[in-house]
Amino acid sequence: xxxxxxxxxxxxxxxxxxxxxxxxxxxxxxxxxxxxxxxxxxxxxxxxxxxxxxxxxxxxxxxxxxxxxxxxxxxxxxxxxxxxxxxxxxxxxxxxxxxxxxxxxxxxxxxxxxxxxxxxxxxxxxxxxxxxxxxxxxxxxxxxxxxxxxxxxxxxxxxxxxxxxxxxxxxxxxxxxxxxxxxxxxxxxxxxxxxxxxxxxxxxxxxxxxxxxxxxxxxxxxxxxxxxxxxxxxxxxxxxxxxxxxxxxxxxxxxxxxxxxxxxxxxxxxxxxxxxxxxxxxxxxxxxxxxxxxxxxxxxxxxxxxxxxxxxxxxxxxxxxxxxxxxxxxxxxxxxxxxxxxxxxxxxxxxxxxxxxxxxxxxxxxxxxxxxxxxxxxxxxxx
Amino acid sequence: xxxxxxxxxxxxxxxxxxxxxxxxxxxxxxxxxxxxxxxxxxxxxxxxxxxxxxxxxxxxxxxxxxxxxxxxxxxxxxxxxxxxxxxxxxxxxxxxxxxxxxxxxxxxxxxxxxxxxxxxxxxxxxx
Numbered sequence: 001x002x003x004x005x006x007x008x009x010x011x012x013x014x015x016x017x018x019x020x021x022x023x024x025x026x027x028x029x030x031x032x033x034x035x036x037x038x039x040x041x042x043x044x045x046x047x048x049x050x051x052x053x054x055x056x057x058x059x060x061x062x063x064x065x066x067x068x069x070x071x072x073x074x075x076x077x078x079x080x081x082x083x084x085x086x087x088x089x090x091x092x093x094x095x096x097x098x099x100x101x102x103x104x105x106x107x108x109x110x111x112x113x114x115x116x117x118x119x120x121x122x123x124x125x126x127x128x129x130x131x132x133x134x135x136x137x138x139x140x141x142x143x144x145x146x147x148x149x150x151x152x153x154x155x156x157x158x159x160x161x162x163x164x165x166x167x168x169x170x171x172x173x174x175x176x177x178x179x180x181x182x183x184x185x186x187x188x189x190x191x192x193x194x195x196x197x198x199x200x201x202x203x204x205x206x207x208x209x210x211x212x213x214x215x216x217x218x219x220x221x222x223x224x225x226x227x228x229x230x231x232x233x234x235x236x237x238x239x240x241x242x243x244x245x246x247x248x249x250x251x252x253x254x255x256x257x258x259x260x261x262x263x264x265x266x267x268x269x270x271x272x273x274x275x276x277x278x279x280x281x282x283x284x285x286x287x288x289x290x291x292x293x294x295x296x297x298x299x300x301x302x303x304x305x306x307x308x309x310x311x312x313x314x315x316x317x318x319x320x321x322x323x324x325x326x327x328x329x330x331x332x333x334x335x336x337x338x339x340x341x342x343x344x345x346x347x348x349x350x351x352x353x354x355x356x357x358x359x360x361x362x363x364x365x366x367x368x369x370x371x372x373x374x375x376x377x378x379x380x381x382x383x
Numbered sequence: 384x385x386x387x388x389x390x391x392x393x394x395x396x397x398x399x400x401x402x403x404x405x406x407x408x409x410x411x412x413x414x415x416x417x418x419x420x421x422x423x424x425x426x427x428x429x430x431x432x433x434x435x436x437x438x439x440x441x442x443x444x445x446x447x448x449x450x451x452x453x454x455x456x457x458x459x460x461x462x463x464x465x466x467x468x469x470x471x472x473x474x475x476x477x478x479x480x481x482x483x484x485x486x487x488x489x490x491x492x493x494x495x496x497x498x499x500x501x502x503x504x505x506x507x508x509x510x
Contacts, residue, residue, distance in 0.1 A: 227484070228484065229483065231430055237430060239482040287478075287480070290433075290465065292460070345456055345457040346456050
């Protein structure tokens, strides 16, 4: 009998059938990445946040190519619903090829800074940026305002949310952007295999979570140190780091990353310290009021969420990593000479084995949820 | 992630250290030589979320700077806190944000009537 039990145990170990258990400290770190989804709270800086009429107006604007100057590009040209709200390109193509990769809009409502450089401090301010950028939609405030005023259905919906379309083009643009933000706030990803496992751990139980994913998760919260930045339910600390990705865009031209982002933020009339913030107490502007411009911000880029990361290739701010394996090889072999000598000491070559890379990929794939494609309301607006 | 707060104040051992009165609920005291302050975070410190510090100093001490860094990572905060005097040696530091788990070293710089600065440091560890 003993022999049979030993034989059975040996076979299970050889086949990897015994679930990896986690130490209490590991469980504590794993639990930090939930619960998902977080409770819904409206954005106090946007009076249209959570308003169904604003969501529908924003949805229509999001897919409307007339908002671009030439009338050829909509927000959805670079944020495609069927591609997890990104475009699958290394760098996006607007009126010109831009310098950066289009980030997914899934769960964008939980960000604190927007864009790879955080030049916007609200989702509505971020929604303005591509509309005005000559390399992207090249719309301009007057152009966007004219499109909204000139379309009976859009103008009707605008009135129902904000009142009459204002004569002030900037104010009209901000209204359109706040509706766009209200729509994007609905793009919340669903639950994942990781979430089921994480919640089971919290209850003291377990789920049929893949063995390779367990090993990858142990590395993620342990030796690889990924959770130093990819922490919390959204798998991001919502801040900026230099991970050694080259920031040269072309010969003689660099992407300053966060350093340029803070400068643009502070110069923007659409930041949360300005007149367009609907939050009377301006508690939403705390980060903007206190953010510090530092030399080390050069080459720093926003820490992306890892939810649905398996659906959002290519990776990095410039789309230079084609696959998750390429990202992990970057961390495995990162060039420390590329990092600032006076910068933070966070990144070191992880020297991962092929199996460890496979395990981390297996874990990251368990952060995938069903597609999110909200359905619109076809009913015409009635004044 | 909750504040676990491993305090390691730089205590110089002076028996003459001023004290800012009886400690308030959940306040932590930091002392260096003959200078001392008490501080209390509001809300509790969570990775990635802004918080303020309510600070009470000895009579006559003026809080001139609050900052924090992660010595092992060799970086500070991404934010520059502001200090608001509330009167009666009380201050409010706003705009702090710890963006990573690990050991943070908080520094308070105070000045007395003689203008001599005192640096008081303490550790806060976020799991």
